[in-house]
Amino acid sequence: MNFKIILCFWFACLVLGPGNLIAQDQNIRITGTVLDGSSRQPIEFATVMVGNKATQQPITGATTGADGSFSVEVQTEDFYVEISFIGFASRKIEDFSVVDGAVDLGELSLSNDSQMLDEVTVRAEKSQTEFKLDKRVFNVGKDLSSTGASALEVLNNVPSVNVNIEGDISLRGSQGVQILINGKPSVLAAEGGNALGTITADMIQQIEVITNPSAKYDAEGTSGIINIVIKKEERKGLNGSVSLNTGAPHNHSFGLSLNRRTEKFNLFTQLGAGYRELPNDSENINRDLVNNTTIFSTGEEFRNETFYNFILGTDYHINDRNVLTLSGNFAYEVEDQPSQTNFSYVDAAGTTLSEWVRTENTQATNPKWQYELQYKRDFEDSEDHTLLFSALGNFFGKDQSSEFFDSTVSGSDSDGTQRTRSDFQEAENTFKLDYTKPFSKEFTVETGAQYVINDVSNDFAVNNLIDGEWINDERQTNIFEYDQKVFAVYGTGAYEGDKWGLKLGLRVENTDLKTFLINTNETNDQNFTNLFPSAHTSYKLSDAISVQAGYSRRIFRPRLWDLNPFFNIRNNFSIRTGNPDLQPEFTDSYELASIFILGKTSLNFTVYHRYTTDVVERISTFENNVNTTMPLNIGTNGATGLELNGKYTPNNWLSFTGDVNYNYFNRKGELEATSFDFDADQWSGKLTTKLKLPAGFDFEVTGQYQSAEQRIQSRQSDQVFADLGLRKKILNGKGVLNMSVRDVFASRIGETITDQANFYLYSRRQRGRFITLGFSYGFGKGEAMEFSGARRHH
Template sequence: MRNALLLCFLSLLCTCVSAQTIELTGRVVEGSGQPVEFATVKVIEPDGGNMITGTTTDTDGRFKLAAPRPDVQLEISFLGFAPVLIEDIEGTDLNNIVMRPDGETLDEVIVTSERSTTEFKLDKRVFNVGKDLSSAGASALEVLNNVPSVTVTIEGQINLRGSGGVQILIDGKPSVLANDGGNALGTITADMIESVEVITNPSAKYEAEGTAGIINIVMKKDERKGTNGSVTLNTGIPNNHSLGLSLNRRTTKFNLFSQLGVGYRTFPEEYEGINRDLTSGTTVNSSGESDKNENFYNLILGTDYHINDLNVLTLSGNFAYEIEEENADTDFMVLDNAGNLTDAWRRTESTEAVNPKWQYELNYKRQFDAADKDHALIISALGRSFVKDQSSEFTTNTSEGTARFGDQRTSTDFGETNYTFKADYTRPVNEMVTIETGLQYVYSDVGNDFETSNLVGTEFVPDADLTNRFEYDQGVLGAYATTAYEGVRWGVKAGLRVEQTELNTLLVNTGETNDQSFVDFFPSLHSSYKISEAASIQAGYSRRIFRPRLWDLNPFFNIRDNFNVRAGNPDLQPEYTDSYEVTAILIVGQLSLNAGVYHRYTTDVVERVSFFEDNVNVTTPINLGSSSSNGVELNGKFRPAKWMTLSGDFNFNYFDRTAELDGVSYDFTADQLNGRLVSKFELPMDIDLELAGNLRSGYETVQGRVTGYTFADLGIRKKVLKGKMVLNMSVRDLFASRIRESIANQPTFYVYDYSQRGRFVTLGLSYGFGKGEAMEFSGQKRH
């Protein structure tokens, strides 16, 4: 009897709960009564704002959705309008819900806010983007600049732990929108981003090729529907002129994106050099100036096709065309052992080149369960090509004695093609355990045909010693598997990646070959522990590889300065690194602090070494011993007031080098410090001011030293028309103090090298149209 009553009670309870499910309808309009299409409508919990379900309005501003019970809240949001929160839902037909532009509120609605947060996952840190960053006009670059360990310069260069070698992914995959320092990232606005993942020590899931780290931008779904775009115009000193057009159209099924950019830039440089033969006492001094002028044209086209709720197909392409002109004048002086001038001449260079580039990407993503977005299969194919057709003329004018080198010509025919095929499968076993596995194949085919001709009489005759055709191809097949457990406070993730490398090089002129085939294992292990809501700790280990690239392998001679030649080494072997790190994060109020220690041990270190003979310095990469590196990283962000944000990144590295060359020991210990301090001020009249100071300390090398320097950047940005237009000015290297000096000081020779680019000033204007904001196209060329 008791069981029967209990059964009846449960049945009645279920019926009552089911009966409380209500269907909500309504229409979202502007103050003028015009419909707001594609506005986001969310049913949320009243005690925390967690979303239960949601939808978007149609072209007439109408929506319809089912709420599980009447005691919920309704939140309506759309870019450029203040969010509307309805706390007490009366009835099922909400009629017209009026939205006001940002800054205006109604008595009957409440504007809510959400603070951005940072949390640790097993092998990464996740920065959840809140509405405090989704202000009108904010771009993905501004979001990244708020992420711990990440800094973005005013020109859009992205650095991780002070290093620029960062791989940018969007939704876990390469994308033309994530290439080349932020051009296309300007088309992504903050309200489109769900979170940013920072991976400083990648797991076995990622390609083992060494990088500074990975930043993955996770996009929101079903947001920013409609048409939006931007037109940008930049001008600067030295020449930095560009025009950019961005256009996006998103519907329920399609997301179409495009970008067109044209520009003209100049890169001036001053340089000096000293080559001193300590055996004979002779010295060659050189000094000169050069300017590199570039015209560039970029076109990006792509679309995301949402086949249904579980399947998405993405196709995108990028074509770029560059025209380069470079002019240089270099003065040479030869001094004998008494310091007397014996020879002097000026060498003038005129170089022209065209560089067509293209890239395409096809990506397919399948989710197996709408309720479990992590159970997915992703298959992608990516192709890239880069071609360079370059010719140079060198003219020599002698003013004293005899010039060492006469008139010469060079020509370069270079081509590189890369293909990447990848498949990743993720399967959550339960709420705590996840398995990942995948395959990847990367193929590179490169050829470089270089010829040097000397003027003999009235004709140019090819120089066999300075002419070569070098061919290089490499295929890397990788497979990985990882298993992760993630509980409420503690988690662990272990993985193994196997990569087989096939490398073949051919120096056509001599028939010299270097064929390599090897298999490597790359384990990884990560763990994290959540001490409290404000503090977490993370530890990780991974094994990485650096494979020599074309210019490391090709015995190529650059003859602008015949006394300082850079050449490759076809016998170069890869270097391997074991990387360990422990990182902690602490968030207290407006202070976010990250501190970490790391250790890296590298074998077969690839190091450029100088070989000196008859005042000619040839630098060639060789495998030279091992390096043990220990470092401390500290970065933090602090907002002492609503109008001020301070952030800093500091990295101290102490390394122990063990090296031996030709029976001579080059063992030494040294340290290096890199730092960056940024102050951002939100001034009245929607003006942002940014000041950044940078420090790069000097460091020892196996044969000498590279000196340090400090420099400052300045940026001013003003938003007008409620974020539709952005005016900005940036000054890079404000005091023209970014100077590079290197010294190689050995018992038989002394080599000094100096170079400086100088100050760059840029003025820009960006205007957003349609439903978009100003996209802040940076005007940078694409590499």
């Protein structure tokens, strides 16, 4: 479509004015009907322009009605007609017959044109943030932050949200965040899966950032909720896209997305396959300050994965008011985890007494099944009057075996062989019912219930090779059973006027948790009921300034691996284990936020306070140069913070987005008559610069800084790192070439120092630079996508 011609047409209409469009005696009436060429449905509001053949300038025009019809009059026979509408290729008619002062063009079909859509509308559609009553809404546009990208890339451009190199999502620096799809748990957002990376930016309508969730949402997750709202897809026919990626270290993948829509059904499928390597360099120092002996260890670990992922589902539109959705996901991973660690044992005089190498060979298979069933009913009185039932279930299994070989290099004999096996199975089912009823334009009530069942079994064993015979280590062998059920009911009431709104809610949750160590007959049963109130209000001072305040009570239940008491013996001098007696954290969260729209600049300023009880922190115990860390509940933490997000777009080829977060916290706690009271602060900053370069290239660079953080026993060092990306559309916008570099300067280093009275610990870990090259192509009415995937957490 020629956009300039349409602008000229509208300008001509304004100049001519209504008075000049009054029919004259010699006028010729032009009529016709405009239809969608694929669906044969009428197109409303299509532009009908009549132009002069000699000058090629607009004469007059009209728009089509609800039935696609139009009628327009001209005073000359030397004219042509051009029909256009956003999303369709323009059609020009020059051959016609004038009969009795009239031209009947009949039915005029328009065909789809995705390139035209990109040229006309995409450039004006930019991502932006706005306030709602209890959330911030990031409306996904077609700027570089989303074009040709995956959901993970879009999330990384949302203020307060960060996606790290392994696909882990954090909100305000915390990974205790819950990911929802259309307001509910989903197969596509399950932790540790690859499916979230296959959601393309063109599928996303908006992303809701809920840092202080209302009682409607699960009380789990202290840092909040991210809700990805998928567009209501209306494009009929077959749509899809395919992508290929390669990278260094090895990161190769293939993704395919297909969607077929009819009047009743929307069939969708996604599949992906690939191979990735995740190297990790590590360095550890364990120093006994009583005996002045030290264990030094340096090594390189790999987590190599071959993965397959398949999603199949359908939306069945029973009628205009009832929709049924059923989908399933199967994922399968084959893991290979080779590692080699070099050890040395040094005495007080600095003499090396022994050196040895520990080599690991770990193999694992991880099958995973998931299902999702959803029924939604819309009521006739209001589009917001809805009933939604959803069921989400998943099963994850891990069959893993490891062998460890210690080989002496010098000094005393350190030879030894160990092996471990793990048979892990987890099943989780979530059932949810939500009902929303608007009683007026301003007042809405929500109520519902949720039931979550989580059942886990982990059969774990360690064996040592002694005199040619495998001997079971009973201290590290057991069967861990974990059974948790959470039942919740909630209710909220909201008033939202043109300027001011208020939302109040209450959620009641009962948690029934049982853990059982079968071999040693150790049990831990917990049953508790908690109230989670919430209150939110917002006020719009003007079109440019809005304020928002909120309160909620949250819970962070111990994760499975925090409770599981089994040891990770990859480095048998630095061991992590769980604590089956761990209690949940409870947080009272308050915040006051404001948003300012100042011309080309938008600012979001937030003040927040969080008070947490029974804080979970990993504590080190040290014996015989072996450091064992275990999570414990230690005291309280009060944190007060300031967050500033801003975006400045001086012109259409340059933009800056910044995010600064500062918080001061006060820790109080005691363990074994030792006080852990202290005050500290921390801050982080992120700046993203986006450039539109010549030849259709888009460039993006992000720099981040995370300050040092004081913990109860240790101090986490600061980090500074940068990521960049380059993207170019090809093949009339249907294809996308992209390159990304994560941690450009290989400066993202995790360093922890623990300096206690009796021992000193130093830990350093680094993954290094990741480079990815990709090509994506959209076919049908699909758009190019990028296939990505998160690393598993199991």
